[in-house]
Amino acid sequence: MAVLGFGSGLPFLLIASQTLSTRLRDVGLDLGSIGLISLASFFYLLKFVWAPLIDRFAFPGLGAMGRRRSWLLFSQVTVLVGLFAIGATHPEQGVWWLVVWVLVASFAGATQDSVVDAYRIEIAPKNAQAALAATYTLGYRIGLILGGAGALYVADFVDWQWAYAAMAGLMLLPILTTLLCREPPRPEGEQIRRVDAAQAFWEPISSFFSSHGVAFSIVVLVFVGIYKFPDQVIGVMAGPFYLDSGYTKAEIATVAKVFGIWMGILGAFLGGGAVAYFGYRKMLLVAALGVAFSNLAFLLMAHNPGQLWAFYLAISADNLCQGFAGTVIVAFMSSLTDRNFTATQFALLVSLANLPGKFSGSFSGYLVEATSYSTFFFLSAMTIVPALALLAWLWRHIKEAEPASTTDTP
Template identity: 75%
Template sequence: MSAGVPEPAQASPAPPTKPAYKGWAGIRRAFGTPSALTMAVLGFGCGLPFLPIASMTLSTRLRDSGLELHDIGLISLASFFYLFKFLWAPLLDRYVFRPLGFLGRRRSWLVGAQLGVGLGLAALAFTRPELGVAPLVGWVLFCSFAGATQDSVVDAYRIEIAPADAQAALAATYTLGYRIGLILGGAGALYLADFAGWKVAYLGMAALMALPLLATLLSREPATPELSVQRRIDFIGAFWQPFASFFRNNGVTFGIALLLFVGLFKFPDQVIGVMAGPFYLDSGYTKADIATVSKLYGIWAGIGGAFLGGVCVAAFGFRRMLLVAALGVALSNLAFLLMAQYPSQIWAFYAAITADNVAQGFAGTTLVAFMSSLTDRNFTATQFALMVSLANLPGKFAGGLSGYLVEASSYATFFTLSAMTVVPTLLLLAWLWPRIREAAPAPASG
């Protein structure tokens, strides 16, 4: 993908002083907008490729092909573009994708990225890991770049397509679509692989990318708001100003501490992600078991955890929920010890997945609320992409080496040590606690 015609940076809308709609009437009006359905389908397109190219579906396929655990861990690093999408996010804000420029700035990049994801998944269907991993790594790199670009553009599109009072509804429908995409990219791919082979599974995922592609082509390009004087920045400034703004607003010491906290917050969960698929297989579960429990039931457990997190953050604020979420993510790792003690027992699988996915969903919602409070609305896309990348980066790299730790000890030791990695997070939170600012509740209408 290449950049083309420069586009003016967009002004950041001023946040409203209070919600425009309240209660059930506001919910109906927000969720009833056409953009809500569009975001559900675009969210589906973002969630669909993640597991087949960057997480458990890929690692399960590699283990099923006979690869060693340390090789699987290292190959997982090929999806690193998801961790660094903030590096080219400023280009997506300032340029159109020239070959499709007639679609507009947002839709040109989105269609290009969706076509790239579909092509990459189709190509992965024809790779043979057991004959050599080089072609597979190359296509995972290509597909992860396209998928990460798609994620960044959809985030920007969601903000620009609807007014501020509809943003919560769009985020909710996006999340629902994303989770359904995860179900099909996880459970759906594993079911197909179990009954028809990995080639059919990956070709099926590639075909499903036609849905978000069609939604993009039928949707409208967001209107370009009036140019803000503060956002009239040159090419170089598009890269450094978002970062300079973050440290200018927070100070260097506090800013670094915030970024470290975001990077470590979900580390206990991220570090075990690569080994999850191989652990399930090595514990005696079939691909169909994994699909049913982990990628079907588990996704809905995660949705429940996300809604629980949203309710608790609304009721108590995100600061106290950060502590609850950090402890929950770490302690949920210990639930996998049940599976290590009772291999092949389906009840142990359900118990571990319930604890893990509810904790993940709760922590994800809490972290999004926290990161949103740190974002300068003049640089929303770039700063949010940076923090999302930081939230996954440390655990991703540690996960790449996790196979060596399991081979040197045991799965039980690995899960115990992963839970203990929450200690630096808790120490940072203790230091940040009196310094974290929460917005005052919006005044009630009427």
Template identity: 80%
Template structure:
């Protein structure tokens, strides 16, 4: 291989298959696995199912979910990740040093969560969720930056799909695997088993290569204050104030319908008459594989048709798939309704996830990868997360059916923003030539 070799094309299905054969794709699959594994255990459905299983009310479950807010605020410390290596592990490089430390801390947090007893008091659980979510959020920031920096722009849709494959496998194990173990062995065994699986991404970090540091960062030192200001200023300078604000608002609203119902999904499944084994089989096993299929479909669609039209398809799909949960609400305990609802939900979640990852990657300046991407990811989750925190009270005041209907209607502001952005995204939405 020489530095003057022709650029490799990653367009379409053939490009995604080619990406699977590269070392960076295998690395991203393993790092994606490490990012996906803890999320359900500390910030989403497995934790909320555990809390409902031990008798906590819906309102408390919604509020406890806010303890994972570090996933929403990771852009606040991302400038440090962009500028400096972790001192004690600086020999590993800027990205890998932070990645290894955060992965080890996730493992420690999951071990601690295995032994907390939320039915006897939620304070210890909340404390360890805070620790684990900080570590998980840091891990996610570094993995996202690593993915963007390790490969050219043309391969980002394909690498987003390989990353999503690993991420979704992590979700399968943290969802289906944890629930099966909890059903038959208890929650302590479930969380300890999940903690042990973090050894796989830890080993990947030890042996993977460090991305090249951008020249702009090599040439001069930047103080901490400038490290926080420059990434934001760069985003507004590159796009202009009006477009930058529009892009940020659009990213923030894009997955809002899905984020709103996330916390209540686990309790809803239990309240619909399904046990933990049913939930593991349908939601965390079958559903996640549907999500993987949707993710690869999204990668192919972006390569073939560009961002703009796929953003429209994804936004509509995420919102309308929420209506499929009405089948479950009106047919409690019926497995066919469970399968139908989870098919629609996970297919469009996977599709939208890849489209959004590739789109946000295209918006970042590689001099500030971790900071800008972390800001975009935080915005993609922040509005729905806060509404999700009070979603239990909304369900208790109305009904699950009303809740799902209202969640689908929340797509309207997203569509209005996309209509305004449509002509301004024309240069970003065209598939790469060659």
């Protein structure tokens, strides 16, 4: 799971977040255009649309590998090709081919994420999901280090084309892992229902509502959608903000992409342990407040441009809280899924968790240009208030997982 998490984390910044936006800013694109181009990675938000096919069928021609491994191999190879092609484009001469390859790579990356999430849920009981999510996050964050810091270092010392080519080569590691790992077994004691093609798209949704009740389902879907909004809305502008604050690409790589990622890994394992000890409800509250607080920490950088101490403090707060919140929400969402429709239901929850922030982030450049970075960070922190109100309603409805036992480990 750590290696599969690495494969999921490696391409994300390169095709859907800060590394891509830093590259575009570095070649002279304006903030508004950078925000709009980020919409090309929208497949990460819509992966629930084709997730029923992943639950129902193996990838054509690779059926002997099993449902999960066949889709993994297809998606990982496509990510490799997409990253290499993105690196070969020249956005300063025109962005259309760049957008096309970002679309291809984001579709493959989103598919890979859906399959890895399903794999993780299907190989462990619910009471082990927090620990397994933390392990997955370890690999994911290491992938982010290389996709962020690694790419920036190579771009700083060579160029962006070589940076993307190097990252594409690293996808060979998860590809090899997929070839060597085994297909997850069916959960013991559970009857996996056989459904036709039409039901494959409808039944995962109806099952979610029937299992949890209409009121709870609606509220929890909205809650998941806005839970990490403060963090996600600033994602596209983070890279340009660092450059505009006077930091070099090497400094950004060292602080944000190496030091920051390790802080995120620490936060992820703290989140896993906290959920196991204190349960979902209390930790959802702590994590939500932490995500909002971490946005305010960026005000230190806005008022102390070019100062490394401010950069380190802001990144420490941001990544520690992000890692903590990420593990908490992944463990919580995993506990809500029906293992008859693992990929579909979890993909729906993850898509909802990213959609509002991603859509708003595409226009964040215009907000920064109309106001200031400081105003932007303050307003983003205040967007946590609706999530806290929904959590207050959900508080007595959330079911905590049973404690793990030595006879119940995977």
